[in-house]
Amino acid sequence: MKKRILFLLTAGLGLKSYAQNTATLTVSNNSKDTISRNIYGQFAEHLGRGIYGGFWVDKTLPVAKQDRIRLDVVNALKKIKIPNLRWPGGCFADEYHWRDGIGPRPQRPKMINTNWGGVVEDNSFGTHEFLELCQLLGCEPYISANVGSGTVQEMSNWVEYLNFDGESPLTNLRTQNGHPKPFNVHFWGVGNESWGCGGNMTPEHYSDEYRRYASFAKNYNNAKLKKIACGPNASDYNWTETCMKNIGPGRMWGLSLHYYTLPTGNWSDKGSSTNFGEAAYFNTMKNCLQMEELVTKHSAIMDKYDPQKKVALVVDEWGVWTNVMPGTNPGFLFQQNSLRDALVAATTLNIFNNHCDRVKMAALAQCINVLQALIITDKEKMLLTPTYYVFDMYKVHQDARYLPVKLNAPEYEYEGKKILAVNVTASQDAAGKVHLTLANLDAHNTIAVSTEFKDIAWQAVTGRVLTSAKVDDINTFEKPYTLIPKTFTGARKEGDKLVINMPAKAVVELELN
Template sequence: MKKTSLSLLIAFLGVNLSVNAQTAVTIDVNTANAKTVISKDIYGHFSEHLGRCIYDGFWVDPALNVPKKDRIRLDIVDALKKIKVPNLRWPGGCFADEYHWRDGIGPREQRPKMVNTNWGGVVEDNSFGTHEFLELCALLECEPYIAGNVGSGTVEEMAKWVEYLNFDGISPMANLRKENGREKPWKVAFWGVGNESWGCGGNMTPEYYADLYKRYATYARDYPGAPLKKIVSGANSWDLNWTEVLMKNIPIRDMWGVSLHYYTLPTGNWSKKGSATVFDEKEYFQTMKNGLAMDSLVRKHSEVMDKYDPQKKVALVVDEWGVWTDVEPGTNPGFLYQQNSMRDALIAGATLNIFNNHAERVKVASLAQTVNVLQALILTEKEKMLLTPTYHVFDLYKVHMDAKLIPLNFKSPDYVVDGDKIPAVNASASIDSNGVVHITLVNLDPKKKISINTALNGLKWSGVTGRIVTSPKFNDYNSFDNPNKIVAAQFKGAKKNGNQLRAELPPLSVVELTLK
């Protein structure tokens, strides 16, 4: 399809079910402005040695009766391949800055055990290490993203890890890799230089960390055919000064990206974050409001970065995000196991729309975490496995990967609770290499339908298909007794009427529309 000028007129009609009032909202879009590519790496994930993410998640007991390669659980691999996971961040998280990579190579029976002091005080047997992680990434057909140890490690330790993974020649580390069964290097590109260096990664000042980063980055070498994408350990949520100091003190040429971490707490209170499934509309509303703050957060950190990097050479890497609730009753508080409801799916859809709309700066993101931890895509219970509502949202949104962003400009109807309000609708759109337009829309309102009337001037299209993730209640979730309560389904609420697209978004819904 020729990328001619396209004017999209999208009218959102907020329907008041009691008095049948309507509010029209107009969006003007022109595909001539679709120039920024939405990096597929925005749809990345994060897997830490934490709780049952690695052990009893990806890496299972040999006796467990599930398909596996070595001890890698293949039904999980197949599920993640379906949503085209682009990258996987490992080994942490806070665990990264107490992890010494040489403990996790060589014969497994000879690997030393350690205590995971950050997460539950359990024994880490190091049976899942560098080779196992990179085998997992090969099975997933995704890019590995490794977080190096700055907090308790050394410059030499990280330098040798890079050499072990990336050098194709004769050297002590390359020879050691070959002795351990891997002839050719993996050529890992994404490298995080520390993690949360303002907190569990060393409780550093930004000035101290910036100097330390430059030392580590100097000795993390670009070997032939294996240039590194070095990612600076960036700010905790609203700490703009941390970003300012890093951008000011570290030369642009010495960093590929700067990270940002932000978690959506339902209550906004770290000491009592709120239940994953037991909450009322007021807490639901507050969760949505806290989640939508990601847009302002990305804007403010991007503004700081723009002062020093107006050409946007440095990526903003949101490599920890998601909903963080209290753990499920009766589970180890250090394992961070939580259920995943329709509320989580809506946060996922809204956040991915935000990242898409900031694609000029946000190039990588990592949902925390992939299996059995925080806002997981997958939950397991021995042989059983279920896909969470969040998983199904990622399945819908994969159409945006490496497509060009179509900027949207509109004012949403309000969703109001106790006099406070947030936008009821958020959206993003893209056009792929075949000229197919994809629009993803989220209706956060738990009671009102949102009607869409879209005029597609200048676009030749023959029809629309759609998919939806929705449920009647915001605290509905998939359980092992009812694993398919919330799934992605065909959306029948959209149709072509002349050259107009008409659709109706149910309450509590994430919808993807494809125009061909």
């Protein structure tokens, strides 16, 4: 079985493994596929300090705000060009009733967040606040509708309230609430994790529910819906098969996939986000690479029913999930963010980019203060994590033309187990510049990558690198710049080839002019 998994990982990335510290890379110019910017999406659930205390802060907090939206957070996310933001969940979505979050805030009913800590929510952050946030961010909203405890009419009304440009009781209500013009929200998730917290449904039952809900979620002028069906949990291939067969490609824009990288592989004790050694690091990277197998196998099933690849694979929950930081609320899912997390992010994004013919959208879990966060806040303080900087380095791929790669790479071995040490993405932007992003997972060895370009002319190379002394190094409020991208001088032109000296445990971004 292990040999088969290694084969799938190798075949999917166009890789071949051999035991040495050099690699060869060929970049071709024969693809018409585009790496969708929506692969770089983010997730903001009503969970812990993700919304309240993250995006939405107390009016007395001494930071720049628009209403109660924190603007230093907004500006940091604008810098990395996040393309979409998924809300309100997650498991929270299937207990959320949108009417509770509109209208005058003092009149909004309070609710219990039964999934995450049992805290009371005052619903001061609702639909209008979320869409104002998306406008400030310059990103598209992605709304997850309530299928688990909601109704068909509830979702239908929400779509009409946001998207109908005409006269109706719901549009009159929207006008009363300060927004006469429609919001034109295109991305809609029809339920979340319906196999679990969203209803514990069978795929057959969910498929029927999806068809019913989707039938009454209407397209209005300038707002054709991109409906995303709840897809499988990790390796539940039967769920994908059933949904593709029973829903059919013509009824959905996308099918979701959720997969979290657990350092231990054990949900009851996932491992620490800060105190870990090489064994936990190696196992985390090994588990991260399972994303390649999942995307490959689910895509193959989708190809049976949708050979033209019209349905997007939407990996709208992914990232590292560890034990919470000691002393914090276990329901708030707060963890730190290390160089290991950055290497997981880089590797996962490379996998998505290399499957851009099918993977059209994704969302890291989560944006602020929860799980593998881009940003951590503490009252007025704000901290950018190593994962944030990976998204900053990788933004060059957004909407760029994918360039196929063939990589012969060495293996990183630990206690008799092996994984491929290097992974890579190549693309060409609208200005003709070629970008490479590489991750070296080997904790010890520099790897020399000799790169050949097919039908691609270039003259000069510049780059940035993200690395640190230890894989468990983190940024803190006291030392916020331990892990930041720095100028990379380890790439040079030798004849027609590019030679890259990839440092151990590092992410590198290169631009060829």
